Amino acid sequence: MRRSNMLTLFLPVVLSMAIALTGCGGNNSGNSKADSSNGGNTKGTTDNAAADNTAAKSDIDLSKHVNLNMYLIGSPAKDYDMVLAEVNKKLEKDLNATLTVNWVGWADYGTQYPLLLASGEPIDLIYASTWTNFYSNARKGAFMAIEDLAKKYAPKSLAQITPDFYTQTEVDGHLYAMPAEFYQYGDMGYIVRGDLMKKYGLTAINNIDDYGKYMDAVVKNDPQLDPSGQISSSGGLETYYASSKGYYNILSSQFTPFYVNMDDPSAKIFNLYESDGILDYFKKMKEWGDKGYWSKSILSNKDDKMFKEEKSASILHNQDSWSGAYMEHPDWDVQFYLNSKYTYKTQAMQDGMAVPASSKNPERALMFLELLRTDRSYNNLLTYGIEGKHYEITADNKLRALDLDGFAPDGYCSWGFKAPELRYEVVDSPPNIGDVRKALADRAKENPYALFTPDFEPVKNEMAAVTNVVQQYSFPLNYGYVKNPEEGLKTLVSKIKAAGSEKIMAEMQKQLDAFIAANKSG
């Protein structure tokens, strides 16, 4: 009796499961078929349209209203919703679409971003860049190849991409993102408060040790401020140490210690933790940590607005963050000091926008992107806010920010669709911004590895293990939490080796050598 009861209970479950499963499977294959035939269609129409470019726009079907789902990185402005409403008003008229913007916070982008792509949630546009692992995501099919679609739906943007940026963005012969047509000589430097510098009698920060002096002065004179304001995901000064030595993070991947020395023409990949001088660096960090240059609880701190909210005295970031902070707090006279031995022209995919493979409306997404990149009214809204409320244009065609609390210019992940010809120089931007740009350009070095995009697939298990080891053993070393740095470094090195660092280095060296050989012949 008992048994038969169980059977009757399970039978419907199993049956309906089978039905549901087959239903799912059927649906899925149907979907993918529809997709591929769609792709074919568009190709056909583009070819036709190519003959008559002017007619291209008119045959686009906008009759169905769609909502575009866009993901950006950071946190929105106070008035972002107001600006978005403005955008939606225009968008409704122009494309019969509305836009929703979702945010991935700074403290969590490393973790949330890949999950977003993996979740299959329909996303139409997403910020993409080297530091969000654009290349490996693209290789795994996270993004839609847009080279054909863009011919019809975003022709002007496609034409804007210069050939070298196009090749840099290309992955396996496909274009998976629209790189922002903008470059600068990027560097992560020291953003510190000029008023405090003056108070402490410091004139400049030229290297890590000078930064240490600054933090020391903060500890002594302004104990209410956290000297460095770092957060759990930043990983300390390690990357600063590496780039000040002229090392280049060859894998462009977070949480990996694999570098190439730019002064070494042989392009040999090495493990930072086994390089000369790293122990002295960790010892210094131990000393600094003990002196209280940063919180003893950093690894659990997720507050990424400490500098702007006057809780910390410095922040480690780039020149854009610097001008943003300068304008928000003019009385602080915020300064930016360079750190790296060399600067490189930012790569094409330093900033860009991609259409995830999960997008339901790639056509409309690209049309919207086209507007963002080429139509001043759209670009201004998401970059600078609402004219008259958040900014005004002065007589000499500069931009004056009116409400930094409400919407600070260029502050909300508008970098993915930066268009040089639509940009304004900002009135209140730091007066020495030209000098800083010049200093950055002076240190510039042609980067022979800019186009190298490693394929991690053969070593993905080892990469996972190394990523884990770095977070567990190197973060505490970088913050001087480990009592004996010498022992700590030994543990770190042995753990990393056990995790397979040598296999990764061998594989990456192979790929890098092949890349260099191909480039020489080409």
Place this chain on the structure above:
Amino acid sequence: MVKRGFLYEIRKNRTLFLMALPAVLLILLISYIPMAGIILAFKDYRFDLGVFGSHWNGFENFKYFFNSGTGLRVTRNTILYNLLNLATSQLFAIMIAIFINEMRGKYFKKVSQSVIFLPFFISWTIVGVFVYNIFNYETGTLNSMLKSLHMDPVNLYSTPTVWIFIICFFNSWKWVGYTSVIYIASILSIDAECFEAAEIDGANIFQKVFYITIPSISPTIFIMFLLNIGRILRGDFQMFYQIIGNNGQLFDTTDVIDTFVFRSLLTSGDIAMPAAATFYQSVLCFVIIMVVNGAIRKTRPDNALF
């Protein structure tokens, strides 16, 4: 006994089936249908090929888990945490259920029950902020208090062992109200005559609790125990991640399977590898629950789940 068909069964109990339908559908939707995703663990997943289209790659996805030797450590941590949390939170829940049941003032009873229940609604993210603000070295409540008492501040964020207790405490704090509701319901269903008879025989309150209440709710205790054993390899990811975050110093005692997998793969964006870890958890859970249930069925057949 005449053997009747499946349809007859449905017709006879159609009201009951109807009442169970939403729950059954929900379980189907949330627990059974996604089970097909298990195959991901053995595939080289690509976003564009999808779950069914991606290519098979054997046990490749499981390798990272055991490669660096952390797999066993986190498995151990997960099991120990769950056992500890199971013991403490159930114990507290039973105690609270008994206390609440013994309370006489109607309003006081309701208010205290609600207050105990409240943490259940607070998300781990918020709890994580609480924890950071209580325990952080420079400005935390704990150290401010210690300093004002002229004692040395403590740096808990580099003391792994205390986190076992902190995590255990917050876990109980959050769940105890919710679990105790189940026990309260089960205490209420005890026949009042038993208590009256005991009172007449002169039993004191402890004797009533130990000889009537606890034996009467023991089936519930077993069911709760079995249900929780089934989750023994699942770390409460939100809890560990929000409270501990990326703090490598504490991993030796606080890293569980879920956080380890999350951290290892956060830069790779590969979803087949976490699927492999989940598969590993599920298989072990299945084995454990079969063994425990089997053992209970042998000794106390009435209390077994199936």
